[in-house]
Amino acid sequence: MSVFLNIDNVSRLFGPNLSTGEKIAAKLGGNVETRAVRAVSEVSLTVRRGETLGLVGESGCGKSTLGRLIAGILPPTSGSILLDGTPVMVDGRKVTTRVQTVFQDPFASLDPRMKVGDTVSEGPIAHGLTTKSDAQGYVANWFERVGLDPVWVDRYPHQFSGGQRQRVAIARALAMQPDVLICDEPVASLDVSIQAQIINLFLELTCDLDLTCVFISHDLSLIRHVSDRVAVMYLGRIVELGPVDQVFAASAHPYTAALFGSVPKLVLDADELVHFDTIEGEVPSPLSPPPGCYYHPRCPCATDICATTQPETQTVSELRAVACHHFKAVLADKDPDLTSASTSVSAR
Amino acid sequence: MREPILSVSDLTTHFFTRAGVVKAVDGVSFDLAKGEIMGLVGESGSGKTVTGFSLLGLVDAPGRIVKGSVKLNGTELTTLSDPELRARRGHEISMIFQDPIATLNPMLTIGQQMRMAIDAHEWLSKRAADARAAELLTQVGIPSAAARLRGYPHEFSGGMRQRVAIAIALLHRPAVIVADEPTTALDVSIQAQILFQMRDLAAEMGTAMVWISHDLAVVSSLASKLAVMYAGRVVEQGPTATLLRDPRHPYTAGLISSLPAMSQPGMPLSQIPGTTPSLLSLPPGCPFAPRCDRATKACGTAPEMTMEDNRGWRCFHPVSAFKEATV
Ligand SMILES: Nc1ncnc2c1ncn2[C@@H]1O[C@H](COP(=O)(O)OP(=O)(O)OP(=O)(O)O)[C@@H](O)[C@H]1O
Ligand SMILES: Nc1ncnc2c1ncn2[C@@H]1O[C@H](COP(=O)(O)OP(=O)(O)OP(=O)(O)O)[C@@H](O)[C@H]1O
Ligand code: SF4
Ligand SMILES: [Mg+2]
Ligand SMILES: [Mg+2]
Numbered sequence: 277m278s279v280f281l282n283i284d285n286v287s288r289l290f291g292p293n294l295s296t297g298e299k300i301a302a303k304l305g306g307n308v309e310t311r312a313v314r315a316v317s318e319v320s321l322t323v324r325r326g327e328t329l330g331l332v333g334e335s336g337c338g339k340s341t342l343g344r345l346i347a348g349i350l351p352p353t354s355g356s357i358l359l360d361g362t363p364v365m366v367d368g369r370k371v372t373t374r375v376q377t378v379f380q381d382p383f384a385s386l387d388p389r390m391k392v393g394d395t396v397s398e399g400p401i402a403h404g405l406t407t408k409s410d411a412q413g414y415v416a417n418w419f420e421r422v423g424l425d426p427v428w429v430d431r432y433p434h435q436f437s438g439g440q441r442q443r444v445a446i447a448r449a450l451a452m453q454p455d456v457l458i459c460d461e462p463v464a465s466l467d468v469s470i471q472a473q474i475i476n477l478f479l480e481l482t483c484d485l486d487l488t489c490v491f492i493s494h495d496l497s498l499i500r501h502v503s504d505r506v507a508v509m510y511l512g513r514i515v516e517l518g519p520v521d522q523v524f525a526a527s528a529h530p531y532t533a534a535l536f537g538s539v540p541k542l543v544l545d546a547d548e549l550v551h552f553d554t555i556e557g558e559v560p561s562p563l564s565p566p567p568g569c570y571y572h573p574r575c576p577c578a579t580d581i582c583a584t585t586q587p588e589t590q591t592v593s594e595l596r597a598v599a600c601h602h603f604k605a606v607l608a609d610k611d612p613d614l615t616s617a618s619t620s621v622s623a624r
Numbered sequence: 625m626r627e628p629i630l631s632v633s634d635l636t637t638h639f640f641t642r643a644g645v646v647k648a649v650d651g652v653s654f655d656l657a658k659g660e661i662m663g664l665v666g667e668s669g670s671g672k673t674v675t676g677f678s679l680l681g682l683v684d685a686p687g688r689i690v691k692g693s694v695k696l697n698g699t700e701l702t703t704l705s706d707p708e709l710r711a712r713r714g715h716e717i718s719m720i721f722q723d724p725i726a727t728l729n730p731m732l733t734i735g736q737q738m739r740m741a742i743d744a745h746e747w748l749s750k751r752a753a754d755a756r757a758a759e760l761l762t763q764v765g766i767p768s769a770a771a772r773l774r775g776y777p778h779e780f781s782g783g784m785r786q787r788v789a790i791a792i793a794l795l796h797r798p799a800v801i802v803a804d805e806p807t808t809a810l811d812v813s814i815q816a817q818i819l820f821q822m823r824d825l826a827a828e829m830g831t832a833m834v835w836i837s838h839d840l841a842v843v844s845s846l847a848s849k850l851a852v853m854y855a856g857r858v859v860e861q862g863p864t865a866t867l868l869r870d871p872r873h874p875y876t877a878g879l880i881s882s883l884p885a886m887s888q889p890g891m892p893l894s895q896i897p898g899t900t901p902s903l904l905s906l907p908p909g910c911p912f913a914p915r916c917d918r919a920t921k922a923c924g925t926a927p928e929m930t931m932e933d934n935r936g937w938r939c940f941h942p943v944s945a946f947k948e949a950t951v
């Protein structure tokens with residue numbers, strides 16, 4: 277399959293947002309934070325049509341920022357993002373409606389004073405996907421598609437449950453007839469019993485509508501369930517990328533291994549004392565990432581080279597890539613027969 | 625059986641709102657022995673937090689404990705006066721709140737807040753109090769703790785603030801800790817550290833815990849017993865591994881089978897249909913009935929807790945992994 281979404285060497289910095297006074301103070305050598313946050317750093321990725329790419333990593337590693345860059349909500353500081361060969365943004369303005377986003381908190385992302393029917397029809401009318409007079413039927417169609425009763429179009433967001441609000445948010449995104457859907461923690465704020473309903477809806481719609489997806493979540497079991505490939509981020513960089521079953525079965529980056537190892541698993545044996553694999557140390561500040569490999573201060577496999585030289589992204593196999601000096605040793609440590617993540621996580 | 629340190633029976637807490645009576649906690653009973661950890665799971669709004677608040681006597685108007693008993697080390701807490709309760713809170717029983725931001729005062733340094741928490745129950749010199757505070761911060765994994773005491777909450781990351789809240793709850797080595805979703809906001813890697821420390825604490829110091837969470841995997845790796853709440857009631861309780869392997873209540877069974885790990889990748893997840901009922905307009909009888917595929921006419925009356933060995937469930941038509949139950 278051909279490349280559909282091409283993310284080429286994209287970086288995004290956030291400046292410190294100084295006031296004039298602070299800028300003067302900084303010039304005079306005052307104690308003012310002038311460094312920029314590198315939220316996303318030299319990320320290159322391709323996504324094929326119809327594929328779902330999972331994006332995982334610790335809080336603050338840049339998942340949402342990358343999602344917003346791809347969606348054209350935020351301009352990159354450098355690099356380019358092409359959808360089907362054309363940029364999603366030109367001069368800092370979004371120029372496509374083909375990428376839409378579903379966010380974590382549907383309550384925050386829906387206008388509380390607007391009837392949900394109008395929320396869903398607003399974009400399609402503005403972009404000529406439907407007309408004012410046809411809007412009612414258009415919205416009803418999408419409501420049915422996401423499992424909402426069309427008679428609810430005149431309701432306001434607070435009159436819905438969390439799961440229903442997320443369905444409204446999905447209807448709003450899909451009504452724009454996108455090719456690409458960015459889902460940023462779409463079920464994290466929902467009830468456990470409702471999460472499965474929304475995930476099933478997602479699986480059904482992505483398949484029926486042939487959607488290409490970027491699915492952001494910190495829930496690894498969910499990522500494994502919905503994704504074709506997974507990208508693991510650490511401090512703004514992609515450290516590992518590959519087909520989800522292969523990465524879960526035998527991760528090539530020590531961080532991936534540690535991340536998988538620290539996820540609690542369902543224990544069904546009363547006498548089993550669970551061993552919690554913990555990652556030593558904290559995520560370093562994105563203001564002052566360490567030299568060399570960003571992960572080296574916490575990495576059990578680190579050697580001298582890791583402290584000085586940033587690892588290049590290398591190809592592991594046809595579909596897999598990893599940025600680690602010692603990935604061969606990490607992979608060799610693993611029993612090649614292992615297929616389940618729960619037994620393959622200790623990289624040491 | 626060991627003498628329970630915390631004994632809760634028929635705990636019932638209602639909120640008397642203008643719209644009607646919210647039966648947030650409706651007849652909750654459980655015992656907790658020294659060093660024992662009980663997981664409390666359930667739907668959002670099912671009454672987990674209000675149960676925790678009720679244990680500590682923290683329910684404010686329009687809410688009130690209308691019935692039941694909470695015995696801590698033999699002392700009945702529900703009839704204590706406010707000052708008597710305050711003397712025990714933080715000292716014998718403490719709570720880690722769902723929202724750590726709300727626990728900490730943004731205007732005071734972490735050290736000042738920890739010192740205040742110490743002063744509330746015992747007299748220590750400033751230096752001794754700081755030493756105790758630093759020791760606890762180190763225990764919950766905050767590096768260079770002594771220097772960190774001079775920091776304000778906004779200088780800490782979310783995960784670090786959560787750990788400060790945990791350290792404050794541990795200050796007086798209480799006999800019982802109610803932990804309300806203490807790791808939900810944390811990264812998996814930090815969560816693993818905290819779970820590890822909490823389990824050690826229970827084992828070494830004999831601290832008993834009520835661990836509120838919606839994450840079955842977390843609970844299964846930490847808690848030896850489990851209570852599942854739905855619409856204010858405990859619908860199933862018993863040893864964690866037993867419940868997860870062989871649930872009896874259809875809601876528990878539905879929760880477990882909806883986990884992604886229980887389905888083939890890419891295949892639809894098993895789902896519980898419908899939505900959570902409003903506590904203001906609960907159906908008569910079993911509150912789960914409208915969503916339950918096993919419901920019959922019998923479910924129009926509320927099921928009592930059926931006890932069998934060391935477990936119990938509230939359901940007329942219990943599920944069984946091993947045999948199909950009959951009415
Ligand atoms: N508008 C902004 N201004 C300044 N810094 C920002 C902004 N948005 C994000 N950042 C910073 O960029 C980094 C990445 O943030 P991002 O929200 O992308 O992380 P994330 O991986 O989505 O985390 P989480 O899992 O917590 O949602 C963080 O250090 C964050 O503080
Ligand atoms: N002050 C209050 N006044 C009226 N109703 C209240 C009040 N506090 C809580 N409730 C109600 O009590 C019920 C139980 O709430 P509780 O916070 O215990 O739920 P929970 O199980 O902790 O949910 P979550 O998982 O979302 O934290 C809810 O229906 C809530 O609306
Ligand atoms: S009592 Fe009836 S409705 Fe309730 S859970 Fe059991 S079978 Fe279902
Ligand atoms: Mg995010
Ligand atoms: Mg709660």
